[in-house]
Amino acid sequence: MADSAQAQKLVYLVTGGCGFLGEHVVRMLLQREPRLGELRVFDQHLGPWLEELKTGSCWGSLWWRGCGRFPNPSQAGIPTPAVEQMMLVSVHMDGSRPVRVTAIQGDVTQAHEVAAAVAGAHVVIHTAGLVDVFGRASPKTIHEVNVQGTRNVIEACVQTGTRFLVYTSSMEVVGPNTKGHPFYRGNEDTPYEAVHRHPYPCSKALAEWLVLEANGRKVRGGLPLVTCALRPTGIYGEGHQIMRDFYRQGLRLGGWLFRAIPASVEHGRVYVGNVAWMHVLAARELEQRATLMGGQVYFCYDGSPYRSYEDFNMEFLGPCGLRLVGARPLLPYWLLVFLAALNALLQWLLRPLVLYAPLLNPYTLAVANTTFTVSTDKAQRHFGYEPLFSWEDSRTRTILWVQAATGSAQ
Ligand SMILES: NC(=O)C1=CN([C@@H]2O[C@H](COP(=O)(O)OP(=O)(O)OC[C@H]3O[C@@H](n4cnc5c(N)ncnc54)[C@H](O)[C@@H]3O)[C@@H](O)[C@H]2O)C=CC1
Ligand SMILES: CC(C)CCC[C@@H](C)[C@H]1CC[C@H]2[C@@H]3[C@H](O)CC4=CC(=O)CC[C@]4(C)[C@H]3CC[C@]12C
Numbered sequence: 001m002a003d004s005a006q007a008q009k010l011v012y013l014v015t016g017g018c019g020f021l022g023e024h025v026v027r028m029l030l031q032r033e034p035r036l037g038e039l040r041v042f043d044q045h046l047g048p049w050l051e052e053l054k055t056g057s058c059w060g061s062l063w064w065r066g067c068g069r070f071p072n073p074s075q076a077g078i079p080t081p082a083v084e085q086m087m088l089v090s091v092h093m094d095g096s097r098p099v100r101v102t103a104i105q106g107d108v109t110q111a112h113e114v115a116a117a118v119a120g121a122h123v124v125i126h127t128a129g130l131v132d133v134f135g136r137a138s139p140k141t142i143h144e145v146n147v148q149g150t151r152n153v154i155e156a157c158v159q160t161g162t163r164f165l166v167y168t169s170s171m172e173v174v175g176p177n178t179k180g181h182p183f184y185r186g187n188e189d190t191p192y193e194a195v196h197r198h199p200y201p202c203s204k205a206l207a208e209w210l211v212l213e214a215n216g217r218k219v220r221g222g223l224p225l226v227t228c229a230l231r232p233t234g235i236y237g238e239g240h241q242i243m244r245d246f247y248r249q250g251l252r253l254g255g256w257l258f259r260a261i262p263a264s265v266e267h268g269r270v271y272v273g274n275v276a277w278m279h280v281l282a283a284r285e286l287e288q289r290a291t292l293m294g295g296q297v298y299f300c301y302d303g304s305p306y307r308s309y310e311d312f313n314m315e316f317l318g319p320c321g322l323r324l325v326g327a328r329p330l331l332p333y334w335l336l337v338f339l340a341a342l343n344a345l346l347q348w349l350l351r352p353l354v355l356y357a358p359l360l361n362p363y364t365l366a367v368a369n370t371t372f373t374v375s376t377d378k379a380q381r382h383f384g385y386e387p388l389f390s391w392e393d394s395r396t397r398t399i400l401w402v403q404a405a406t407g408s409a410q
C-alpha cells in the first residue's frame with residue numbers, strides 16, 4: 001500500500017469544506033486517504049480551524065508554507081478565479097507523505113470560480129449547499145446555490161476533465177412528503193410518494209437528479225464522468241448548530257425542554273464522522289467500481305438508534321443538564337399546527353423589517369412529526385462501507401462537543 005500510495009497522488013476538491021459536514025470530510029481525507037496528494041477546500045466562508053493546519057494542532061506535524069496563487073488553471077482554458085483568499089499549507093500526515101492543503105474562498109454560483117478550483121482535480125466531493133428549512137434565505141437563493149451551484153460543479157468537471165464526482169444529497173429528496181406518509185426502515189428501492197413543495201427539498205432533488213444524469217457524460221479528454229449521490233438523514237455530531245440551538249432554548253426555559261412530538265415518531269439519524277467516512281470511501285472506490293456505483297444513490301446510515309427527534313437529542317442534551325418534560329406531548333397537535341402557521345405568518349409580515357425564523361414552522365413540524373427511518377446495506381455491498389464510529393463513540397464525541405461548545409460540562 002505504501003508503494004502504491006507513493007506512486008499515485010490524487011488531487012481532491014471538497015466544496016463546502018468549511019461547513020459542518022465539509023470540515024469532517026476534510027479531516028477524514030487527511031487522516032484516512034492514503035492517495036491524497038493535494039486537498040482543495042472550497043467554501044464561501046473559510047473557517048478559522050484551517051489555521052490549525054499551519055500550527056500542527058490537528059494532525060501531527062503540519063506547517064505553513066506561505067501564500068500563493070492557485071495553480072494556474074489555464075492549461076484547461078479556464079480563467080483564473082477572482083477569489084479573495086487563498087493559502088497553501090503543506091501537511092505531513094505521517095512524516096513521509098506531504099499533502100498540500102489549499103483553501104479557496106469562492107462561490108459555487110460563480111461558474112468561473114468553480115471551474116478554476118476544479119481544474120486539475122481528480123475527485124470532487126460536492127457538499128456545499130444552503131441548508132435552510134427555516135425561511136432565512138429566499139427560494140431563489142436556495143435554488144441558485146443548491147441547483148445552479150451543482151450545475152456549475154458538473155460543468156466544471158466536464159470542461160476540465162475531472163472524472164469523479166460525489167454529491168451530498170439528502171434524505172429530503174425522498175421525504176417526508178407533505179402528506180405525512182411514514183417511511184419506515186426504507187431503503188433506496190422502497191417506493192414512496194415523494195412530493196416536494198418546500199424550496200430546500202425541491203433544490204436537493206433537482207440537484208441530485210442533475211448529478212445522476214451527468215453520469216457517463218464525456219469529460220475533457222473523452223473519458224466518462226462517474227457520479228454518485230449520498231443521502232444523509234439528519235446528521236448529528238461535533239459542529240451541529242441545531243443541537244446547540246436546542247441547548248440554548250432549554251437553558252432559556254430553566255433547563256427544561258417540553259415534548260412536542262410523540263415519542264413513537266421515529267427518525268433515522270447519522271453521525272457526521274460516519275457520513276464523512278462514507279464520502280471518503282465512495283470517492284475512493286468510484287474509479288474501480290464505476291460500472292456498479294456510477295449514477296447510484298446511497299442512504300447514509302450507521303448504528304445510531306431510531307428515536308423521535310427530541311428523544312434522540314436528549315441523548316446528548318441530557319448529559320449536559322437538560323431535561324425533557326412529558327412522556328407525551330404537552331400541547332395538542334392542532335395547537336402546534338396553529339403556532340407553526342402563526343410563525344409563518346409573522347415571518348411573512350415582519351420580513352420587510354426583520355428576519356423572524358424560528359425552529360417551528362409548518363414544514364419543520366411536518367418533518368419532525370413524520371417517521372423517516374432507513375435500513376439498508378447498499379453502501380456496504382457496493383463499496384464496502386462499514387461505520388467507522390460505533391453509536392457509543394458517536395454519542396460520547398457529540399456529548400463532549402456540546403459540553404465544550406456550551407460550557408455545560410457537569
Ligand atoms: N445537516 C444535515 O442534517 C444534512 C445536510 N445535508 C447536506 O449536506 C451538505 C452540508 O450540509 P451542512 O454541513 O449541514 O451545512 P453547512 O451550512 O454547515 O455547510 C454548508 C457549507 O457550504 C458553504 N456554502 C454555502 N453556500 C455556498 C456557496 N454559494 N459557495 C460556496 N460555498 C457555499 C457554506 O459556507 C458552508 O460552509 C449540504 O449539501 C446539505 O444539503 C444532507 C442531509 C442532512
Ligand atoms: C418542536 C419542533 C416541532 C421541533 C423542530 C425540529 C426541526 C427543527 C427538525 C426536525 C427534523 C429536522 C430535519 C431532518 O433531520 C432532515 C433534514 C435533512 C437535511 O438535509 C437538512 C436538515 C433537515 C431538514 C433537518 C432540519 C431540522 C428539522 C426539521
